Amino acid sequence: MSWFRLRDLPAPYITALLAGLLVVALIAWHRGPEGPHSTVAKVPRTRVKLFDGHCVFAADIELGSTWGRFAFARRYLEVRDALIEVLRTKSRYMVSSRTAREALRTQMIAAVNRVLGNGRATRFEFTEFQLL
Numbered sequence: 001m002s003w004f005r006l007r008d009l010p011a012p013y014i015t016a017l018l019a020g021l022l023v024v025a026l027i028a029w030h031r032g033p034e035g036p037h038s039t040v041a042k043v044p045r046t047r048v049k050l051f052d053g054h055c056v057f058a059a060d061i062e063l064g065s066t067w068g069r070f071a072f073a074r075r076y077l078e079v080r081d082a083l084i085e086v087l088r089t090k091s092r093y094m095v096s097s098r099t100a101r102e103a104l105r106t107q108m109i110a111a112v113n114r115v116l117g118n119g120r121a122t123r124f125e126f127t128e129f130q131l132l
Contacts, residue, residue, distance in 0.1 A: 039063045041072040043080060045128060048087045054132040055087065055095065061112055062123035071116045082111040092131055101126065 043059040061079075063069050072079060086107050087095070094100055105124045112121040 039065060039069055041069055041076075042127075043083065046080065046084070047132075048084050050087060050095070051089060051091045053092045056128065056130045056132065057087070057126055058128040059083070059108070060125045060127055061121050062125075063116075064120055064122050068116065068120040071120060075115055078115045079112055082115050083108055086111050095129070096131060101129065 039062060041061045041063055043057075043061065045056055045058045047054060047056050061072070063072060086104070090104070095104055105126070108124045109121050112124070113119065
């Protein structure tokens with residue numbers, strides 16, 4: 001027989017144990033890899049067909065609030081599709097220079113805000129951009 005049986009513990013101890021485990025799980029989930037109050041959403045490496053070529057990009061999107069991050073998590077695929085649609089209309093020369101990518105960033109912010117709601121995205125930063 002076992003020296004420890006869960007059913008031998010009083011109900012308040014079991015309740016306290018389960019509540020403690022729930023609190024630890026919620027704290028770990030809330031913090032996440034970026035920290036407890038991070039409002040930066042990440043778009044991982046994505047390959048996109050341009051009008052006359054291909055590119056690979058990854059981006060960080062700064063959101064205005066924690067609710068913006070929640071909205072991004074719910075509508076991530078729609079945001080990604082909107083970013084891809086912006087790039088599909090571009091030719092290689094339209095994204096090849098730093099100045100052109102700066103203009104592209106403002107269009108990307110506008111595309112994200114169209115999906116999430118006006119003013120949710122405040123900054124868009126390419127963490128990777130390669131023409132193929």
